[in-house]
Amino acid sequence: MKANLVIINIGVLYTPIIKPPIRGKDMSHILEVENAFIAIKDGKIIDFGNQDYAKYISTETEIFDAKHCIAIPGLIDSHTHLVHAGSREDEYAKLRAGVPYLDILKSGGGILGTVNKTREASFEDLYKKGYNSLNEMMLYGVTTIEAKSGYGLDLLNEVKQLEVAKKINETHPVFIKSTYMGAHAAPKEYKDNKPGYINQIIEDMKYIKNHHLADAVDVFCETGVFSIEDTRKILKEAQQLDFSVKLHADEIDSLGGAGLGVELQATSVDHLMAISDEDIKKLSKSNTVANLLPGTSFYLNKGYAPARKMIDANCALSIAGDYNPGSCPTENFQFIMHLASNELKMNPKEILNATTINPAYHLGLSESKGTIDIGKDADIVLMDASNLNYLVYHFGVNHTKHVLINGKFVVFNRQIVRKK
Ligand code: NIG
Ligand code: FE
Numbered sequence: 001m002k003a004n005l006v007i008i009n010i011g012v013l014y015t016p017i018i019k020p021p022i023r024g025k026d027m028s029h030i031l032e033v034e035n036a037f038i039a040i041k042d043g044k045i046i047d048f049g050n051q052d053y054a055k056y057i058s059t060e061t062e063i064f065d066a067k068h069c070i071a072i073p074g075l076i077d078s079h080t081h082l083v084h085a086g087s088r089e090d091e092y093a094k095l096r097a098g099v100p101y102l103d104i105l106k107s108g109g110g111i112l113g114t115v116n117k118t119r120e121a122s123f124e125d126l127y128k129k130g131y132n133s134l135n136e137m138m139l140y141g142v143t144t145i146e147a148k149s150g151y152g153l154d155l156l157n158e159v160k161q162l163e164v165a166k167k168i169n170e171t172h173p174v175f176i177k178s179t180y181m182g183a184h185a186a187p188k189e190y191k192d193n194k195p196g197y198i199n200q201i202i203e204d205m206k207y208i209k210n211h212h213l214a215d216a217v218d219v220f221c222e223t224g225v226f227s228i229e230d231t232r233k234i235l236k237e238a239q240q241l242d243f244s245v246k247l248h249a250d251e252i253d254s255l256g257g258a259g260l261g262v263e264l265q266a267t268s269v270d271h272l273m274a275i276s277d278e279d280i281k282k283l284s285k286s287n288t289v290a291n292l293l294p295g296t297s298f299y300l301n302k303g304y305a306p307a308r309k310m311i312d313a314n315c316a317l318s319i320a321g322d323y324n325p326g327s328c329p330t331e332n333f334q335f336i337m338h339l340a341s342n343e344l345k346m347n348p349k350e351i352l353n354a355t356t357i358n359p360a361y362h363l364g365l366s367e368s369k370g371t372i373d374i375g376k377d378a379d380i381v382l383m384d385a386s387n388l389n390y391l392v393y394h395f396g397v398n399h400t401k402h403v404l405i406n407g408k409f410v411v412f413n414r415q416i417v418r419k420k
Pocket of ligand 2: 248
């Protein structure tokens with residue numbers, strides 16, 4: 001078979017190789033191929049290795065010299081709040097002065113501040129802001145994301161957010177998986193009637209399902225937001241409708257959200273800064289992935305999730321960005337990877353598994369994404385680095401040189417490739 005494109009002179013190609021979810025010690029396993037090539041046809045990888053690639057070349061084939069860049073699979077950011085309006089730099093000063101994040105929310109700010117702005121925003125303005133943020137993420141090497149609603153908190157505005165994500169997915173090269181998160185907070189109309197809001201969410205999920213606007217449902221299970229019982233009720237209803245489920249769990253207080261996630265066979269439980277030892281044990285015996293978000297700990301100046309303890313206990317981990325205006329305002333996924341190393345004490349191979357195949361697994365995409373392998377989508381990042389360790393060590397800069405999605409260059413020489 002002849003290729004459309006063969007990338008040659010790859011310094012080192014790094015790819016996960018174990019079947020996901022990759023857990024515990026296995027997370028330190030990555031295949032390394034020196035002086036590699038990747039052959040691509042019709043958007044898929046047809047071969048890779050360090051042998052002779054001549055058999056894939058015809059007069060039609062483009063040959064691209066990677067000039068010793070390293071190659072990794074496209075990065076997968078499995079937890080973002082991509083679509084929202086406005087920003088919260090006013091709150092940043094309060095946080096730094098020591099006002100707790102949950103107190104800001106309780107007084108009608110925080111998430112609820114962004115809800116006001118998102119409700120007022122036009123479809124077009126939300127689309128432009130989300131699209132531009134996604135460009136930023138792609139420049140850092142991200143080729144797939146998950147995007148949550150949760151700043152509308154009524155059917156009209158949740159649907160608006162999800163429709164915006166859908167339009168971005170149709171017009172932007174990065175692939176988006178959408179999650180409905182009406183249970184991000186109770187809106188002001190339901191301030192004193194949380195049960196009423198939960199019933200509303202349960203109704204609204206039917207509409208969202210019927211209109212194919214999301215694949216998953218997420219709940220912010222936290223003190224003063226949604227309790228364990230509230231969360232169980234919402235997610236069980238979601239499962240009845242055939243949504244996959246996930247939770248913001250044990251972010252600030254240790255409520256046992258991770259254990260609930262295991263009980264419900266959630267695809268992931270996210271945050272986990274305050275996870276209990278008991279729940280680590282439960283997670284380790286399940287296929288629920290611990291999705292850690294070190295950027296949030298960094299920004300909120302909170303403790304970090306006990307990643308080493310979880311790896312030692314044989315849990316499967318992924319790392320995500322949590323891009324949002326209130327607890328992690330950054331699109332820089334490589335900085336998140338640096339934090340995974342510096343603060344979560346994960347090694348570069350663990351981090352690569354945690355930002356490619358494991359998130360692909362819990363997003364239900366591991367058949368087509370997350371590794372450089374024959375038959376997979378040609379989502380590939382070429383980084384200007386001599387090895388994987390360097391990528392994690394040299395922080396605060398962007399190592400991405402070129403990005404391919406479905407076999408097409410979407411970032412070339414650090415610039416976004418504009419559609420013709
Ligand atoms: O993942 N924890 C809840 N949700 C977001 C923050 C949202 C916000 O503050 O706007 C998070 O950290
Ligand atoms: Fe989040």
